[in-house]
Amino acid sequence: MTNPFSRAVPRPEVLAILAAAVTVVLWASAFVSIRSAGEAYSPGALALGRLLSGTVVIGLIWALRREGLPPRAAWPGIAVAGVLWFGLYMVALNWGEQLVDAGTAALVVNVGPLLMALLGGWLLKEGLPRRLLAGMAVSFAGAAIVGLSMSGGGDASLLGVALCLVAALAYASGVVAQKPALRYASPLQVTTFGCAIGAAVCLPFAGQLLDEAAHAPLPATLNMVYLGVFPTALAFTTWAYALARTTAGKMGATTYAVPAIVVLMSWLALDEVPGWLTLLGGVFCLAGVAVSRSRPRRSRDTATTTAPEADAVSAEQPARPAP
Template sequence: MSTAVLVAILITVLAWASAFVVIRGVGQHLGGGELALGRLLVGTVLLSLLLTRRPWVRPNRREWLLIVVYGVAWFGAYNVTLNIAEHTLDAGTTAMIVNIGPILIALGAGVFLGEGIPKWLAIGAGVAFGGVVLIGLSSGFTGLGNTVGILWALASAVTYTIGVLCQKHVMRRIPSTQVTWLGCAIGTVVCLPFAGGLIAQVQAAPAPAVLGVIYLGAVPTALAFTTWGYALSRIPAGQLGVTTYVVPAIVIVLGFVAFGEIPVPLAIIGGIICLIGVALSRRRTGSRREPAVVTGSVAAEPGAPVGSGDHQDLSR
């Protein structure tokens, strides 16, 4: 593995981990929808600059339908639900819950795309579900607000799953940068009803909060998706996907440094069990390799292409 690839992976993982913490801080001044719109606006503008240097592939009708669902679910609904979740949950707990996304995607692909459900996938899903239950039980020690936050975080994982299952087909023919830009632009349009609130809240917000919105659009969205695609074009998808398992741990450390927050012990145990479940779901059965449905976990941020770089055929 080259130094450039290692640097790209490091940038991606740190950027996505930082997003959970920055959302936690900015969320004190902006609502869930308003923050999502601000972030997507910045991301769309910056990704547009990258897109000008790439060839445009015209989607067919079916691909347009999938792209719209992908953009609404992943960039629109995911960002809004994630932001709302972090109004009551600490960043580390949120990241651990969202990290079950790869299992939901693999299960969805097995049921709806005919890819089957291998033994280890079923075992991993059961283990991860047990971890989520423990995180849910931990909310009994911290109040109803956290229970609601857990439900919003689960909604984030579900909308992420829907987006990936749609993107899986689209990225077989259309370059990743184009698909990511389309998803980001569609998510922006979906969040436009929050425009009035965004303007008012940005005017009242302190400068660090506004800079936080810009950071979310520039670094975890535009930059991290670019470095992720670069790494994917140079190393196996499964090998790269494992690197995102460290995101929740980084989020917990950053959350403690920034806000003095740390998940309650039962939530940490539940999060570890979730990670074990995700790892088990990726095991091979005998000598046959499991279908590589997902290359990264959803502690990873939305929009990360799965498969390879823009110059190759991509699948999600």
């Protein structure tokens, strides 16, 4: 007997959703580690240490799997993503969050997914579905509420705001550049060499890293290594896997679940009880993600289409390129 759910939710789509979920959870966990490591490491040194750790781990996995070098057609996207997302984004974000309060950082950095949807719609011809835009608007409002409610009331410098904006632009541009590369190379190849290029971009901070590592407490260094292994090597790979199977806009909208998960993790791991405003913001974030990734309801005529007819219709649609 045929499973009635197998036709409605294909297995590759389920795997892509699970990969996106792993990414979101690990990126949310990174906030706690960045806060700890950032007390002992400067922004550039922290970014370089994180990228070097990630490159070593994912490089070993790439070597063991013997996937080889990415095809020539994939290198432009890998290079741009490596410079902008792995390199510039991490340095700018680490630096910016030292100069602005959490509320300002949340408002500015969370412009990134909106820019990603706009750039994806324009450059990648993904379009701008109404549900995507509506969901992102709801999630952005939720992220702003979470950030403002958890803000310590710090001062926002113009340099800090500018750095957070640079991080948002680098993030969005890097993802849009990465998407075409995944048509030719595997997620592991794209992540491995993107991470290595990002580490190379951050090599000017090598002197700071060596000096600070000699005096940093062990927990800070371990948190830096954790950032490289899990939120970078693993999470960026699962991100690339999911991105290859959906649009840049939808993946950007999915990251709006991060603030809500950060609130939950802080509650469970750090015993930081969130206020009602913070919880409300988290609900908005998750609701927006649900709306942005939802599908329009089928019309009555479509719903009554027989299975063979449905297969014929789907066969006419162009297949999404996979790595």
